[in-house]
Amino acid sequence: MEVVSSITPLLTVLVSAVGACLILATGERNRNLRESWTIIAAVIKFALVVSMVPLVLEGKVIEFTFINLAPGLPLQLKVDPFGMLFALLASTLWIATSFYSIGYMRGLNEHAQTRYFFCFAVCLSATMGIAFAGNLITFFIFYEILTVATYPLVMHMETEEAYLGSRKYLVYTLIAGVVLLFALAVIYSMTGTLDFTPGGFLAGHGIHTGLLIFLFVLLIMGCGVKAGIMPLHEWLPTAMVAPTPVSALLHAVAVVKAGVFGTLRIILYVFGPILLHDLGVWLILAYVVSFTIIVSAMLALAQDNFKRRLAFSTVNNLAIIILGAIILTSNSITGGMLHLVNHGFMKIALFFVAGAVFVKTHKKNVSDLDGLGRQMPLTFGAFTICALGLAGVPPACGFISKWFLCLGFLEAKEIFFLIVLLTSAMLDIAFFGPIIYKAFFAKPKPDVSPHFDEAPMLMVIPILCATAISVMLCVSPNAFVHVFDIARMAAMSILGAG
């Protein structure tokens, strides 16, 4: 693989860090200027990420090394197809979320908006760092920055509930960080390297099998907390106390996706398919995530709080992504990676809908949504498309990724996991169906306006954009910056090396 040295990856990371400083310097004095920093940084970041796509499609790897932390341990950014996929997702959604956040924060006249936008920008820097991290230590550094930068966002409301939520979040993620650090230190002292390699680098260092399994468990635990693998998911529904744009971007996209991204990196780039087959641990992880898929979908059925229901649906979909990767066939890996992107677009639209409903009507619960579809047809129309898309119904892109997942499971002759996937799709319908039904067909509650009365346009337009991209990704998976090709390349590079 050809390596190109370039400063662009660093710039993508720095752009939002600089933005964060400008946001802090501007502060409350000039709100429009402050918000424009967010938008400018988001647009520049997206442009920088897209500018690297052609090189990645040519099969080149873009690399930037800051400094050597120790022999064989550089602080290094490396743009490969898989990282590119995640970076594209995060940078696209940041633009949408920036507009939406402005609408939401101003719509509710929230306090501490500077802190909010500052932390948000730092989170995005960290996410880019995670996406482009060339080795485990760089990944870990940005992963921890993400943890810290998210904490004030979860705490944002400063209520009793927010305290408990953010403390729980910290307890889970910091312990996970320590576990991860431990595993990293052991791997480094055994192999002397931590570089991500397609197809894994742990094989052939003569590490004892028992220790390898132990390390796998530690690493999956370390990343699994953020990825919400049961039983480590407990923080996620509690953290829904954060403002909705935070839940949307961070708990449907950046934080949890960073966890899933890390898990996939560990499965595919640290251990690799061959080693995992030899160890036999892949099957155990597959069963654990299958359990998560089914149980989280069932728990989602029981939630009345709109955002909590979405949170459990997130847990469900994250587990589906991991299941795709751990089945270790080319189609299932492609499907998993595509689902990482597709789920991001669809789920952010759903969270945006929950936020729009809250800003407009101050309703938080599913049971209060009766007849709202007539008042907010655009919002709930988008909701319907994306919710069905998550279950795998065209025309939203969930169909494409689930199709490849099914193909992959059949290829591996794992009928059990195929059934798990299809059952979860049915459960998806079961917990999203009532929302759609209530919104459009139930008798409106007296406080619902019978006329068209939407949320602020700054919120509706991002919803429609996210939905439009979701549909586009289904109609033509390559139309949006070659997402499909990139995912395919990533999957091929892993299996090709193995």
Next chain:
Amino acid sequence: MSTQYPALIVIVPLMSALICFVVGWWNRNFCYKIAVAAIAVSFYSSVVTMKDVMANGVIHYWVGSWEPPWGIEYVVDYLNGYMLIIITFISLLAVIASKKSVEKDFPEKAPAFYSIFLLLVTGLVGITITGDVFNVYVFLEIASIAAYALIAIGKRDHAPMASFNYVIYGTVGACFYLIGVGYLYMVTGSLNMADLAKLLPDLYNSKVVLVGFAFLLVGVCIKMALFPLHMWLPDAYSLAPDSVSSLIAPLMTKVSAYVMIRIMFTIFQPVFSFEMLPVGSICGWLAVIAIFVGGIRALAQKDLKNMLVYILVAEVGYIVIGISVGNRIGLTGAILHIMNDAAMMACLFLIVGAIAYKTGITDITQFRHMNQKMPFTMAAFTITALSMVGLPPACGFFSKWYLVLGAINANQWVLVVTLLISSLINAILFFRVIEYAYFYPHPEHGAEEHVHATSHGHAEIVMNEAPLSMLIPILIMATLILVLGPFSGKIISSIIQFAIPAGF
């Protein structure tokens, strides 16, 4: 022996201490300027000396041109060159920051304060620079006696008592060290470190050497407050005036740790310390207990300064872990942690001083809205706190990384787990403070406060930042904490790897 810089590092603060006191009779405002200038010269000389070492190798400076082993020799190699820069730099920031709080707390004692302060710095650099074990004792006493006086100089009620307690412990420690030196002199007839290192290997089986080694080590352990000999530290440091604790707390324990490294790796060879004696495992276990005891006692404190002094007890444990694993990478971690911890502790104690100076608050539970009153100070606090927890990219993470690697290489899994758990204890400690300072509306009135906050946007809280003489050192320190982290690889490859004895 081309330059006089090594001598200047020690002489300038020493002479200035005397000048300071005399000038103080005439005009006490000059004392501050003299002290700052003296320490600045000392810092500059350290940097020049270190550059010289990096260019030309180890410097031997014969005081009064008396040849060793008869005369006193100053030896500057990579290890103590590095230590000297840390000591003089932190002293410089501490003395700059002390201006306002000295004016506020005890203006009439300013001449005494600055001359004793300079003596303390003299003692610290003297211990570090000298290549003579008896000279170490002399400087150790200068530093300790200056410290006793400085701790008692404030107006806090129990400070003289704490200081007296420290005098007793400290004297016992110094005594033990001196007895150790005496034993070694008995069998070798030499006090020069290099000379001792040459003579001792033949005598490793001698009981006298063994006893001498034990006395030296216990003496140093008292000075560095390693559990269970740490009892003097919490009271002495927490009751000391803020301007004093920001100098003593970061440096005294680190300099003692340096002496420990010298004893175990230069005067005696690692073979003796680690293979012939179980010093490594004994110190390792003590460090584990120190980390847990320090951490748990810190959890029980409501006062920020009290919390920090217990954390300091735990931090000593970190350094000792790095030394006790007895391998190269662990020692690298220990030496790196000496610098990082000195930076973090200096920053934290400066912040405590600034907050106390401006608001009089030391109780964590009253830190509400501190982020709006003193935004820059609290930003620095947050950075340092993240570093203490061991979160990258702050420097605390990197030394912890090397310490963990060292412990893994030595197969000391208890130490690995201790290091990791202690990060979590630190997380609880520091996030508690951050929560109070940044987010705390009393939970019982949470809802009402929230409404209040949104409608007024906290407009009623005015920014009341610390004076620049305090703020600038704090911000310099905080920036360094962030910058040193990513550059630790550079520091290790250009300095620390040469500071570790060859072949170890």
